[in-house]
Amino acid sequence: MLTVYGEGRGFRVVWLLEELGVAYRLRPVDLFAVENDPDFLAINPAGFIPALQDGEMIMVESIAILEYLLARHGPSPLAVGPDDPAFAAYLQFLHLGEAGLAGPMNAVIVGRALAPEAERNARVTCWALETFHSRLGLVIQHLASRSFLAGDRFTAADISVSYALLLGLRTGNYAPGSVERAYLARTTTRPAYARAMEICQATKAWAERSPGL
Structure with missing residues (x-):
């Protein structure tokens, strides 16, 4: 197993x-x-x-x-094949969820929550937050005309990006706009998400005491 x-x-x-x-x-x-x-x-x-x-x-x-x-x-509809027109978007957002969003947000969390108070507005922390919002702009732009990040079906790219947005939200370092709120409402009401939250009890407890949508 x-x-x-x-x-x-x-x-x-x-x-x-x-x-x-x-x-x-x-x-x-x-x-x-x-x-x-x-x-x-x-x-x-x-x-x-x-x-x-x-x-x-x-x-x-x-x-x-x-x-x-x-x-x-697989095969699974959660992945997009190379012959699908959404393949490039799928790959981009699958990886952007970590490299462009969750990674920089980690630096923000460390800089704001764990650094000495005098260092909490250090240039590297500000740069990380600017990077997060810059990459977030790609997500917002892409979702303006579609329900999910790889066309109109939920894929692993949405798992990747949803986690990153929730990381920023639950740590109080990011307030979703209307586009992201609607998007997260679509991704986090899936039955598999609910089951995952029941399995991940520490994550569930953290979410319950954190800012919500």
Whole structure:
């Protein structure tokens, strides 16, 4: 059976697995005490989450894990093939969800919540927030004429970007506009999202005490 280690970005993986109907187990990881988790460090010596174990295979990048699962357990309408006109948009937003949105938002979170107070408006933090909003503009523009990021059907690209938007929202570092709110209403009312939230109890508790839509 597949094992998913950790929530956080691991929520993307759990959500996809619920959409696919593939059996797995979630193994919690306390990212703030990972040094006390030798079993996890044996799987992922770098100590970040998520990690996926599939037999002898181990992966530790959430977007790569999504692509791996779709390839291994497809074909699925959650992926877009190269002959589809939406293929380029699918790839772009699948990766932008991490590289352009969640990655910069991580820097904002660290800069604002974990840095000493005198450093909370450091140039790098401001740059990260500017980067997030710049890339967000691509999402808003794309959604102006379509329901989802790869045409009019929900795909893994929407899992990737929805997670990033929710990360910014739940940490209080981003207030969605009307386009993003409508979009998140479409993606987060899916049954697989609800099942993933029930599996990821730490994520569910965090969402319940965070700003909502």
